[in-house]
Amino acid sequence: MTAQELRSRTHILGAGLIGSSVGIGLVAEGWDVTIEDADAQAQTLAQSIGAGGQLGAAEPELVIVAVPPSATPSVVAHALDTWPGAVVTDVASVKAPIAAAADSTGHGDRYVGSHPMAGRELSGGLAAQGDLFKARPWVICPNGATSQAVERVRAVAHALQCDIVQMEAAAHDAAVARVSHAPQVAASAVAAALGPLHADDVALAGQGLRDVTRIAASDPKMWADIARLNRSALIATIDHIIGDLEDIRDADDVGEAVTDLIERGRLEVARIPGKHGRPQRAWTPVTVIVPDVPGQLVRLLGEAAAVGVNVEDITIEHSPRQPVGLTTLHVLPSRAEELARALTDNNWEIAAP
Amino acid sequence: MTAQELRSRTHILGAGLIGSSVGIGLVAEGWDVTIEDADAQAQTLAQSIGAGGQLGAAEPELVIVAVPPSATPSVVAHALDTWPGAVVTDVASVKAPIAAAADSTGHGDRYVGSHPMAGRELSGGLAAQGDLFKARPWVICPNGATSQAVERVRAVAHALQCDIVQMEAAAHDAAVARVSHAPQVAASAVAAALGPLHADDVALAGQGLRDVTRIAASDPKMWADIARLNRSALIATIDHIIGDLEDIRDADDVGEAVTDLIERGRLEVARIPGKHGRPQRAWTPVTVIVPDVPGQLVRLLGEAAAVGVNVEDITIEHSPRQPVGLTTLHVLPSRAEELARALTDNNWEIAAP
Numbered sequence: 001m002t003a004q005e006l007r008s009r010t011h012i013l014g015a016g017l018i019g020s021s022v023g024i025g026l027v028a029e030g031w032d033v034t035i036e037d038a039d040a041q042a043q044t045l046a047q048s049i050g051a052g053g054q055l056g057a058a059e060p061e062l063v064i065v066a067v068p069p070s071a072t073p074s075v076v077a078h079a080l081d082t083w084p085g086a087v088v089t090d091v092a093s094v095k096a097p098i099a100a101a102a103d104s105t106g107h108g109d110r111y112v113g114s115h116p117m118a119g120r121e122l123s124g125g126l127a128a129q130g131d132l133f134k135a136r137p138w139v140i141c142p143n144g145a146t147s148q149a150v151e152r153v154r155a156v157a158h159a160l161q162c163d164i165v166q167m168e169a170a171a172h173d174a175a176v177a178r179v180s181h182a183p184q185v186a187a188s189a190v191a192a193a194l195g196p197l198h199a200d201d202v203a204l205a206g207q208g209l210r211d212v213t214r215i216a217a218s219d220p221k222m223w224a225d226i227a228r229l230n231r232s233a234l235i236a237t238i239d240h241i242i243g244d245l246e247d248i249r250d251a252d253d254v255g256e257a258v259t260d261l262i263e264r265g266r267l268e269v270a271r272i273p274g275k276h277g278r279p280q281r282a283w284t285p286v287t288v289i290v291p292d293v294p295g296q297l298v299r300l301l302g303e304a305a306a307v308g309v310n311v312e313d314i315t316i317e318h319s320p321r322q323p324v325g326l327t328t329l330h331v332l333p334s335r336a337e338e339l340a341r342a343l344t345d346n347n348w349e350i351a352a353p
Numbered sequence: 354m355t356a357q358e359l360r361s362r363t364h365i366l367g368a369g370l371i372g373s374s375v376g377i378g379l380v381a382e383g384w385d386v387t388i389e390d391a392d393a394q395a396q397t398l399a400q401s402i403g404a405g406g407q408l409g410a411a412e413p414e415l416v417i418v419a420v421p422p423s424a425t426p427s428v429v430a431h432a433l434d435t436w437p438g439a440v441v442t443d444v445a446s447v448k449a450p451i452a453a454a455a456d457s458t459g460h461g462d463r464y465v466g467s468h469p470m471a472g473r474e475l476s477g478g479l480a481a482q483g484d485l486f487k488a489r490p491w492v493i494c495p496n497g498a499t500s501q502a503v504e505r506v507r508a509v510a511h512a513l514q515c516d517i518v519q520m521e522a523a524a525h526d527a528a529v530a531r532v533s534h535a536p537q538v539a540a541s542a543v544a545a546a547l548g549p550l551h552a553d554d555v556a557l558a559g560q561g562l563r564d565v566t567r568i569a570a571s572d573p574k575m576w577a578d579i580a581r582l583n584r585s586a587l588i589a590t591i592d593h594i595i596g597d598l599e600d601i602r603d604a605d606d607v608g609e610a611v612t613d614l615i616e617r618g619r620l621e622v623a624r625i626p627g628k629h630g631r632p633q634r635a636w637t638p639v640t641v642i643v644p645d646v647p648g649q650l651v652r653l654l655g656e657a658a659a660v661g662v663n664v665e666d667i668t669i670e671h672s673p674r675q676p677v678g679l680t681t682l683h684v685l686p687s688r689a690e691e692l693a694r695a696l697t698d699n700n701w702e703i704a705a706p
Contacts, residue, residue: 175554188618189597201528208568215561220615224608244542255577262573265541298654
């Protein structure tokens with residue numbers, strides 16, 4: 001039986017957003033799912049919205065631990081002890097400490113780490129949706145698990161139509177520290193540095209600051225848990241960032257130090273993958289001044305479609321004191337001029353990119 | 354004569370992107386504009402695309418210095434000496450050192466600082482557009498200038514349809530260090546910290562990292578100039594950021610330190626103004642799974658418009674290994690559910706926000 005066909009009798013521990021969403025998604029695929037939560041109300045809610053039934057006498061073949069990160073190591077260890085025939089996985093965004101807790105039970109061969117990477121951070125079973133993870137990466141860390149155990153967990157990610165990525169736990173934790181955890185902390189630090197400014201001064205902010213600080217509006221509690229579990233990789237990354245900032249602070253020529261850092265940063269930004277895993281394309285921006293009334297955006301995109309130009313990305317920047325917005329359409333470089341001309345012909349005002 | 358009506362005989366020094374764009378914009382408004390550049394080819398190009406004519410015998414009433422930031426203080430001082438009847442302004446993104454250079458000539462009463470804040474950083478006269486600054490902030494720092502001098506410069510910003518913001522040079526420099534210069538450096542430092550990762554690990558990057566590092570792809574040379582001119586305000590901000598990062602590195606409880614920083618950052622992010630200068634709205638995201646083929650986006654927005662829901666912002670996230678994208682429409686909280694239902698009825702797949 002391949003992973004694609006393998007539908008384990010699955011028990012989910014934790015009926016929050018992640019656990020409930022996994023439950024709804026697997027039930028929709030015809031899996032036999034049960035779900036429980038220490039909070040009786042959360043459990044009842046999850047069961048009532050179709051995230052799974054009540055655990056009965058049959059021992060689960062697969063246990064998915066979906067409790068907060070800080071509780072995950074002990075709940076995983078407890079699940080391995082409680083159900084000696086079951087494969088156990090979890091969904092926390094840090095993997096090595098949980099693998100260590102699993103190994104310490106002597107049943108590490110039945111533990112497989114998972115990290116489903118949903119796009120946004122919400123919470124609560126009420127927000128659950130069966131396709132929460134669809135088209136997003138689901139990292140699987142086999143650690144010391146048997147290949148059969150890994151297949152059971154891959155089948156979950158496959159059923160939920162995820163983009164499966166398999167890697168070692170330590171490599172995962174080092175990677176997410178740099179691509180996710182430290183950027184979160186740095187974004188908050190950039191935002192916190194606005195503290196001394198008056199409101200009028202903050203109003204000078206442009207799209208750059210908005211981009212850098214967008215993730216700074218995240219849930220502090222969840223990030224505290226993640227920081228505790230991934231402390232060493234997070235601190236190593238923060239030290240890297242502090243070192244680069246100190247080099248600028250202490251440089252004899254601050255301009256030279258900034259040039260060096262920006263050049264190194266550009267090389268790394270170019271490695272962040274774009275569409276479909278291909279190298280990132282240099283789309284050409286076409287910026288249009290759009291009156292801020294309903295229906296303008298669809299009219300704009302309709303005219304782009306009419307000339308056959310595919311819009312690869314859109315950014316919208318609202319003007320702080322005027323009733324217009326600047327909408328930037330990112331298109332193939334070879335089509336940008338044609339698009340700008342067609343829009344101008346249709347009385348759109350093209351602004352600078 | 355009000356600033357709105359005041360069309361000075363204007364001479365522009367520097368025929369790069371900014372100088373040429375200002376020239377084109379003023380010529381389009383019927384101003385008498387001349388433009389020159391130390392690079393004869395750049396000057397000819399600017400004149401040929403309508404950014405201004407050749408300086409003749411008539412002394413300019415207004416001189417706009419649009420040379421690279423590092424050269425601006427000396428060129429401003431020289432202009433004040435050369436044309437004793439002219440008001441002089443400049444367009445550099447740092448203002449206090451230039452005001453000091455102007456004052457040192459003894460003609461500070463004829464110098465007014467300007468900082469037109471274009472959205473993106475490009476360069477070269479070829480990219481010039483008359484509406485480069487339209488609907489964007491144009492900061493004016495009067496310093497020791499007479500009110501008549503200030504009126505001449507306000508008239509430029511008014512003619513180019515900018516959002517005029519008047520403030521003192523030192524306050525401007527402190528503000529842009531925090532809203533622009535330090536975020537640029539921090540974004541580059543976050544990007545540079547990806548250095549130790551393998552390409553497969555960088556591929557775990559989500560929208561958060563892309564947002565934080567978007568501005569890290571900027572031009573190093575221009576930022577080196579800016580860092581040199583605004584060194585003390587930049588370093589003060591970087592020190593603020595280093596201090597917050599060190600608190601996390603050195604905390605007994607890294608979770609508590611992260612919670613504190615994120616909470617402070619959230620308060621600041623809430624101060625960044627949103628649409629039309631009103632406090633930022635909490636739009637509700639509706640995320641849709643969109644097949645990556647031309648025309649889907651316009652179809653999606655058309656259906657949103659058909660139910661009368663105004664889309665306030667859009668973010669598009671491409672799935673690295675699948676032929677679909679996740680498009681998030683940000684709408685009024687009261688309309689989100691209705692929009693999601695209407696889209697579902699039309700066979701769109703709604704994903705988690």
